[in-house]
Amino acid sequence: MRVYIIGAGPGDPKLLTLRGAELIASCPVVLYTGSLVPKEVIAHARPDAKVMDSSGMTLEQIIEVIVDARDADQNVARVHTGDPMIFGSTAEQMRRLVELGIPYDIIPGVSSFTAAAAALGRELTLPELSQTVILTRAE
Numbered sequence: 001m002r003v004y005i006i007g008a009g010p011g012d013p014k015l016l017t018l019r020g021a022e023l024i025a026s027c028p029v030v031l032y033t034g035s036l037v038p039k040e041v042i043a044h045a046r047p048d049a050k051v052m053d054s055s056g057m058t059l060e061q062i063i064e065v066i067v068d069a070r071d072a073d074q075n076v077a078r079v080h081t082g083d084p085m086i087f088g089s090t091a092e093q094m095r096r097l098v099e100l101g102i103p104y105d106i107i108p109g110v111s112s113f114t115a116a117a118a119a120l121g122r123e124l125t126l127p128e129l130s131q132t133v134i135l136t137r138a139e
Helices: 018-026 059-071 090-100 112-120
Strands: 003-007 029-032 050-053 076-080 104-107
Touching: 003 018, 003 090, 018 076, 018 104, 029 059, 059 076, 059 090, 090 104
Parallel strands: 003 076, 003 104, 029 050, 029 076
Antiparallel strands: none
């Protein structure tokens, strides 16, 4: 049993990685943030998958679903927007998974900052001019 923390990309379902789509399609349990992850991404789930919107769930409720999946020896696709390692809530989930001895993998996604640069046709770094990118939140 393994949890796959999957980045769904910046909103365009066509920017979901092939690996992310494969894992969503193979996992019997799919947890996703319904307020942020497009339905077209979750449509990759297999027909018999237990698909749950986690947007109204607490961390403990999410972990409870994962523990139930572990007890049933079922892999879990935990789907986040963008890249799960940027501005996500994955650290607290990973901490709990480590405490419970549940193995996990991080599947990167296309982040909105790189998608925005591509859409605008702008490089974020330029040789001999700018080699630094700083990310911050408005919060």
